[in-house]
Amino acid sequence: MGADNRESLVISDVTKVFGDGKKSVQALDTINLTIKNKEFVSILGASGCGKSTLLRIVGGLEKPTTGFVSLGGQKVTGPGPDRGMVFQSYTLFPWLSVKKNIEFGLKQKGVASAKRSQIANDYIEIVGLKGFEDVYPKALSGGMKQRVAIARALANDPEVLLLDEPFGALDMQTRGLMQELLLQVWQQSQKTVVLVTHDIDEAIFMADRVVVMKSRPGEIKEIIDVDLPRPRDYRVRTSPLFLEYKARAVDLVRNESMKELDMDKLTTL
Numbered sequence: 001m002g003a004d005n006r007e008s009l010v011i012s013d014v015t016k017v018f019g020d021g022k023k024s025v026q027a028l029d030t031i032n033l034t035i036k037n038k039e040f041v042s043i044l045g046a047s048g049c050g051k052s053t054l055l056r057i058v059g060g061l062e063k064p065t066t067g068f069v070s071l072g073g074q075k076v077t078g079p080g081p082d083r084g085m086v087f088q089s090y091t092l093f094p095w096l097s098v099k100k101n102i103e104f105g106l107k108q109k110g111v112a113s114a115k116r117s118q119i120a121n122d123y124i125e126i127v128g129l130k131g132f133e134d135v136y137p138k139a140l141s142g143g144m145k146q147r148v149a150i151a152r153a154l155a156n157d158p159e160v161l162l163l164d165e166p167f168g169a170l171d172m173q174t175r176g177l178m179q180e181l182l183l184q185v186w187q188q189s190q191k192t193v194v195l196v197t198h199d200i201d202e203a204i205f206m207a208d209r210v211v212v213m214k215s216r217p218g219e220i221k222e223i224i225d226v227d228l229p230r231p232r233d234y235r236v237r238t239s240p241l242f243l244e245y246k247a248r249a250v251d252l253v254r255n256e257s258m259k260e261l262d263m264d265k266l267t268t269l
């Protein structure tokens, strides 16, 4: 499976300034990016380069200062069921069981109880949580919570899945397994995915394209086309082509991180 050539998501001349006057911060400077239907795009960049801001604008949680985002030709003016979001911090409802968390959005939409139950069960199966339907979030590990969050986002059948460091709080081992699981789910669900991460391996492993951002104000520095075969598993991470992409991305991100930390000044101290 791969991206089809229809445009899904268009980010057009988007800038973002927070605040005004002397205290204003320009977080994004003229972002233009077109993401195809069913494409998996990673946004990679140093801390503070505006990755989360860009994703929040696509999600409709933040308004751009100038420019616009459109999905399937419709301008984004706020959050909507066509865009599902998963964040690093666990955002499950603690008073609802796994199954009820996954059903939440469907209930809001007025989907009948039997249908909701069937959809939730399907996603519980896909993310490997069979047997945990009636468990509450406090009894789940971080990886399990994120699997519920992904299932909850997918259950609403969004066109686009927006992921902001979804595995950032997980240990390395769990993180690797979650990346593989997400790829399998993506392959089955046929969604457009935008993944924000500062993890270079993760960005390349998952994506069709890696968008590397410049440090503040955030701009696109380079887009790396990841031409690794799918389906991918962990072994691809040691292939020569993967390592080539990684070397390129490390160079780009390191340069930007050094600017952000003002390393030139540090080395002359």
Ligand SMILES: Nc1ncnc2c1ncn2[C@@H]1O[C@H](COP(=O)(O)OP(=O)(O)OP(=O)(O)O)[C@@H](O)[C@H]1O
Binding pocket: 018, 019, 025, 026, 027, 045, 046, 047, 048, 049, 050, 051, 052, 053, 054, 198, 216
């Ligand atoms: N609500 C806000 N008000 C003021 N400034 C903000 C706000 N949100 C973000 N910023 C600023 O915008 C810039 C970009 O922040 P953003 O969180 O998008 O970066 P990021 O690349 O996601 O960083 P990280 O990887 O560290 O999470 C930062 O300088 C941040 O301080």
